[in-house]
Amino acid sequence: MLTTTPGSVIPDHPDFLWRNPDPKSSYDVVIVGGGGHGLATAYYLASRYGITNIAVLEKGWLGGGNMARNTTIIRSNYLWDESSGIYEHSLKLWEGLEEDLGYPLLFSQRGVLNLAHSLQDVRDSKRRVNANRLNGVDAEWVDAEGVKELCPIVNISPDVRYPVLGATYQPRAGIAKHDYVAWGYARAASELGVDLIQNCEVTGLTIEHGRVVGVETSRGRINAGKVALAAAGHSSVVAALAGIKLPLQSHPLQALVSELLEPVHPTVVMSNAVHVYVSQAHKGELVMGAGVDTYNGYGQRGAFHIIERQMSAAIELFPVFARAHLLRTWGGIVDVTPDASPIVGVTDIQGLYLNCGWGTGGFKGTPGVGDTFAWTIAHDEPHPLIEAFSLDRFSTGALVDEHGAAAVAH
Amino acid sequence: MTARRLATGGTIDRSVPIPFTFGGVDYTGFAGDTLASALLGAGVGAFGSSVRLGRARGIVSAGTEESSALVQVEAPFAEPMLLATTIELTPGLAARGLTGQGRLATEPDPGRYDARHAHTELLVVGAGAAGLSAALVAARAGASVILIDDDVTVGGSLLDYAETVDGQPGAVWAAAARAELDTFPRVRVLTRTTAFGIYDDGFVLAIEHRSDHVTSTRSRQRIWRIRTQQIVLATGGYERPIVFANNDLPGIMLASAAQVYLERFAVLAGETVVVFTTNDTAYGPAFALAAAGASVTVVDTRPEISAALISGCRTAGITTKSGHAVQAALGDSAVTGVQLTPWPGTTAEPPQEVTLPCDLLLVSGGWNPVLHLFSQATGRLRFDETLATFVATAAIPGVHLAGLAAAQADLAAAFAGGAEAARAALTELSAARAEPGRHRTHSSFEIPTVVSHFALHPIEQVWAIPAPTEFADPDVRFVDVQRDVTVSELLRATGAGLSAMEHVKRYTTLGTALDQGKTSGVIGSGIVAAALGIAVTALGTTTFRPPFTPVSFAVLAGADRGELFDPVRVTAIHDWHVAHGALFEDVGQWKRPWYYPLAGEDLDAAVARECTAARTTVACLDGSTLGKIDVQGPDAGAFLDMLYTNLISSLKVGSVRYGVMCSPDGMVKDDGTVIRLADDHFIVTTTTGNAASILDWMEEWLQTEWPELRVFATSVTEHFVTIPLVGPLSRQVLAILAPELDVSLAAFPFMATRAATIAGIEGRVDRISFSGELAYELNVPAWAGTALWEAVMAAGEPFGITPYGTETMHVLRAEKGYPIIGQDTDGTVSPFDLGLGWAVSQKKVDFIGKRSFARAVNDRADRKELVGLLPVDPTVAIPDGAQLVESADITFPMPMFGHVSSAYRSVALDSHFALALVKGGRARIGQRMFAWSEESLVEVTVADAVLYDSEGARKDG
């Protein structure tokens, strides 16, 4: 029988993606980091804010950091006003992004369930749902039966160790295909004249009279009117080149996939108490995030006992997964701030802009921060949606504490 | 393809026929078969269809590298996406070919899974010629050895070679080696076991298949967590295909696989065979199949073949065509012939096409050493032009390669290489020891005599043969047959501007299928490097990630499922609660009684009854989960002064004080009581959930900041049961329980502690109240917990004593405005926000968190403060988690001014009520707001957090 498997065919990439130019000697804006954030920032600068003389410098291959390693969950149901503000802006951009970029992103608004397992989880969940609604974010509380309706494979038996008491549900949340997103931005930016320079590591920032004027790279000196840092897990290292100390710690975060399976899991499920977040990607593989290794690490790998624990948690919630197979594990580097919220904005050095500390929120925030960070660079002042995420909040104490908030931070 | 089972030969047991079904059709194989060999033996060569193009798929290999023969097993144990080549045939096996996606069975997994830890001096992965040699050398030297192999028996390719070892079949030598290894007490041989991951410090994970092949009560699969000091990787190699048009047709197989099917399973995979090769190794299968009666033609890309091989072919009746390549396989659903072309196609004469019929096309493009584990162990690889594959760079200390994994050229070299690797490991073991080890560094090992005809080189580096025009569009030259990735796809990727192999992989999905590119990866790199005009080494390959082969979720979860997912903690009185119908709440790992419904009662009714008892007569609670830390030492008071916001060192012996702990950033971390039993002895209580973390917190400060303080902190949570005895009649009950204790108000005031004999049990009574009522907390050793509880119930019985659970506890404390850390706080709340400013010392020079209070942000008028809420209509419930807004005219979005953190109905107030964190809350007391939730909109009045007995009159009874 000569048939193809439904859902297993994913759209082809276009015949041409991007130019591979040699770096010019000077740009209006140099963006350090060719991940999702750097590419999106370049794209929005060029498409919305009229700056096209831009280089994106990437020390490896484009989109090869956390963009290539994350579990692609997109949602905006964060507790605090500031967080839901930026993530909801991002989600709205996601909703028009395929058209905007002219690229298939496999953006699938299949909804996200955040499970509650204790009475306190229930209280926290309802609080967040209500806050989301009043912030204009779609959200609802569903009971255990409602969870079962949305995702029939979740075990809602009261006999499990931590029974599912209900969940918050964001229907507009979902997943997208990470490489497609990075490449969509890269191709569009390249088309708009942005130079994407790979295998180009920034080794120094040149600062004269309190103003950044260029970068030193493994491919030589490049002058820059403005420099924007978007180096994710390596932000501490890059910012240190400008003498900026960041309250970041870089941790290994692991993820894994199963073999390709017939559709079984229609939505995205996350659980804080039984630490799981899982979706089934378009080709059919289960994509699952594991825990963060507690220690600092740049190794893009983690310890296996974390994977084993993850499997226990997965089967606890999804007994049907018992027979699935672990096909591949990998690690990324998450840069975590003390309040689990990002740091975005201007710095004390003129012309130097900062975007880091996204922890596990980087992928879903890509369009939102790309746009607002680009606006910030173009206007030389923080976009209103990112004002709360300034570096100086750690001195004033005005944190945006998503640790304290019960939302699963992924 | 006309594969058939031969009447004799192989290691299958013809006396044990095994019925099975494939694709709904009944077949019979034999004991010792794999599903693949049984199907080939039954003449079945076609499987499912390919994922994107729907092309027919057959059997390519005989092992873990299988890229094509994917099956769904339906019985006896349903499992998605397995390899037909690695499934042992068992009675009742039912499977079907697979297209793209496996299916998860919905029935619960009845399997049992476990894990074992093992420590060893040497781990040998792979029990072929090299691995067995290594294990023998180490075992004879006295080392502890674990030898693991994924096959059902040791021997590796020795089981399949026609070449003799010491004049006997290889299998005989392997069996003897196994027998000898079994005599060493410090040697463990694990078959059906696959090492799938290497982590730091010699930590190797392996999966053992224990009962899939037999009916057994054993665990189904087991994870071995092996900690080894030295590793020999004798993991062999994977034969590499060659890419040409229609190279995915069923009937096209790796050359070595055909030999395995013949020698082990007595299956002749075809009658008319073309062998397409770039190297000598494929001549072994050619000779073997010819000897078994097949008509064989060898097509060799190399212009010259060694005289020995030519003469061997002549003797065997094998036709050879050197300097030729297969440019296309012919056939629709299975191979029926090949189209040849002169190779490399630079001959002066115009290319002459030759067509040969065949029903089996064997290919060998050379061999890839299996270096997944080596690479996982962060060993580096380099491309070797002479072998046309990636090989290991210099071995890393502690990890030794042997045999084909080390690119050792032939069988003789593998034996020698295994022995050498073991000796290197033994030497490193010795060097790592201060004392002489238990083993020697050498042992006798005589390299067996083998005559090797077939070496890894000379080999011609060939990745893909250009397609003849009629096969060019669409391109049917498959690099990755599982993902349907063609040469053209790879070229489209490079044409799109991609130059990193990771990009190409992601563009095409090359190497992302179940086989993770085991046989396609190197070819992909070769083709892409050629397209980019760079060396393969410069391009590199993509990273090898664990696991080496897919591993079931269930075995990784092991026994940590259900009740064992996380330990269940219960108090000493738990059985009584169960017996008396309590419902339980999960609080951290604890099971706490939530409420005790009587017949016909729901939560609200039970809680109303329990609350009424506590406020009007007497009630009791199992409070044993409360964290209890015993803090002792001359500096204990000074230490606690730093930890708590209030002054502790001034507390009198025999007294109790409520205290608040903050994190350094000034946010409330925990609260509880501090009980001073002696000048240098305190008992500190914590919230149930924070008991362990507060002890750790104390240790951290004591050890890392103030080691000069003479203080010891010890967890005593489980040592004692704690029973709050609550209510206006509690004093009378206590008087009965502790007749020797003077319970009068004067003798035993509020916030005092007394040693006492309670119901005949030595213990302690604290006059603490978390309800506002007259109350005593009874503490006795845990072993006497149930005895005390029963005594309390008996003594209280005449007074109508009522056991109550956490829900009632929460209502009672909320009526009094007592916050619960973690419920009424969320990590952003200071003691001042909670109205606990009175518990923040102004006298102390410093305590943890003090400096943070001086930040301007702490003085902002819009800080969220804990207040009470009363519904304007007292019969209307305030929803938990509601957000507070200033208008009933709800629009989205809309500003919020706070949220409801605790909401209950109060019998005492005859009203619903709530605690809430509200911006500038205390200044809003008396104002109306609206509590909005998904469920309802309730108009409320902001009130003081203390709604009941605000003057504190009830605590003395």
Add this chain to the structure above:
Amino acid sequence: MQLIPCPNCGRREEIEFHYGGQAHVPYPAEPAALGDAEWADYLFFRDNPKGPFAERWYHSGGCRRWFNAVRDTRSYRFLAVYQPDAPRPDIAQFMAAAPPVAADRASAASSATNAVTR
């Protein structure tokens, strides 16, 4: 899962330990004397080097003692362990052992060197 060399117990499985972040960040002698920025520096700002890092570990599942370690955050390898009151070893000596020019991969390879032999 690596073996962590507890200075009191010897090498034990990683799961027995808790991470404690950067070492040698003492609680300020006089917090009240610090400005907000200096106080924030103590509260929130820790080094995050890619390479050798002096940090605190707690053998929570063993002797329950805190200790300090120098660990390479690229390879995760422990380069030294010492008691909390001991001075910080000279980090430069470890930089020399793992030169900053070395690519991640190279440093990872050197970690595997230790993997089986130590």
